[in-house]
Amino acid sequence: MLRYLEVGNNPLSGVLPNSIGNLSSTIEKLYIGDAHINGLIPKKAIFNISSLEVINFSFNNLSGRIPTTTGLHLPNLKELYLGDNQLEGEIPLFITNASKLQTLALNDNSLKGNIPNNLGNLRELQILLLHxxxxxxxPREHELKFFNSLANCRMLRYLEVSNNPLTGILPNSIGNLSSTIEKLYIGEAHINGLIPKSIGNMSDLTSLSLHGNNLVGSIPSEIGKLKLQVHIPEAICHLSNLVQLFLDGNKLSGLIPECLGNLSMLKHLYLDSNKFSSKFPLSIWKMSGILYLSVSQNSIEGEVPSDIGGLKAIVELYLSSNHFSGMIPSTSGELQNLQSLDLSNNSFLAEFHYPLPT
Structure with a gap:
């Protein structure tokens, strides 16, 4: 009557025997992750236990191919974890016969070949890790066609295909990915061409990585519809010719990078309506060429320094609804081009000068 077997996180070593296929027909969950096992996955023993719902062999030293038997009989399988091994060969097409699969993790192996174009048959898929x-x-395809198929996975929440030599361009169909998708990672994947405007259709996307590719053209304005919730990477400071940076209305958190103050060409910086906290970088108060700066509706704290006088060209400055405190520095009077200033909903103090008695 065995239903659940977990022997992971033990220095078991050795190989999986074929007799593992003789486990009870009631077995539902099999966890042998991080157990120092090696060798091949038994060709028929595992993938013919029809009662299995979870198979976890991740973080081992398994080698060889994922068994390519066409006799796959896993009608109840919901989670398959084979990541962090030494598996090679192609992703078998029959994997989509496991129609109830919700999680497929094949990451951190040496798998080759194409990403199958039939993954869309996994209609209940929520997590796909192939990085x-x-x-x-x-071959001979410019667009990454597997995205067309994945658009049929209407429950997909997390997709990672980073660190693969995919080589190709992102199709417009990427915008047809599930409206439930939250995390999309396609970094270091030899991607070229433009960022499709349709990427703005993924309304629930909170984390997006396209770093380390060969993308060209402009970042589409449609990306502004996304509600990203990550920190600002310091790599953005390498964009020495950046003129406008609009990151407002997201859920960005953490520290605002000090190096933003080194972007001498920056004229517009909008960081309002996020979740930034801690102190505001001193370097930004010294940006003599910036025209528009807004950090309203965050949780930024600390005093506004006398360095605010360094914002010599500033036209509009919005610091409202934060936790700024202390005195408003007198050097703010040096901002001769200033047309709009909002310091409301903070904790500023006023300094009063009473007349001396006569």
């Missing part, structure tokens, strides 16, 4: 392999695009 850190050697997966490629279909």
């Amino acid at each position: 850190s392999n050697q997966l490629t695009n279909e």
Whole structure:
């Protein structure tokens, strides 16, 4: 009557025997992750236990191919974890026969070949992790066609295909990915071409990574519809010719990078309506060329320094609804181009000068 077997996180070593296929027909969950096992996955023993709902062999030293038997019989399988091994070969097409699969993790292996174009058959798929392999695009195809199929996975929340030599361009169909998708990682994947405007359709997206590719053109304005909730990477400070940076209306948190003050060409900086906290970088108060600066509706604290006088060209300055405190520095009177200033809903103090008695 065994239903649940977990022996992971033990220095078991050794190989999986074929007799593992003789486990009870009631077995539902099999966890042998991080157990120092090696060798091959038994060709028929595992993938013919029809009662299995969860298989976890991650963080081992398994090698060889994922068994390509066409006799796959896992009608109840919901989670398959084979990541962080040494598996090679192609992703078998029959994997989509497991129609109830919700999580497929094949990351951090040495898998080659194409990402199958039939993954859309996994209608209940929520998490797909294929990163850190050697997966490629279909020969003679410019677009990454597997995105077309994944648009049928209407419950997909987390997709990572980073660190693969995919080589190709992102199709417009990427915008057809599930409206429930929250995390999309396609960094270091040899992607070229433009960022499709349709990427703005993914209304629930909170984390997006396209770093380390060969993308060209402009960042589409449609990306402003997304509600990203990450920190600002310091890599953005390498954009020495950046003139406008609009990150307002998201859920960004953490520290505002000090190096933003080094962007001498920056004229518009909008960081309002996020979740930034801690102190505001001193370097930004010294940006003599910036025209518009807004950090309203965050949780920024500390005093406004006398360095505010360094904002010599500033036209509009919005610091409202934060936790700024202390005196408003007198050097703010040096901002001769200032047309709009909002310091409301903070904790500023006023300094009063009473007349001496006569």
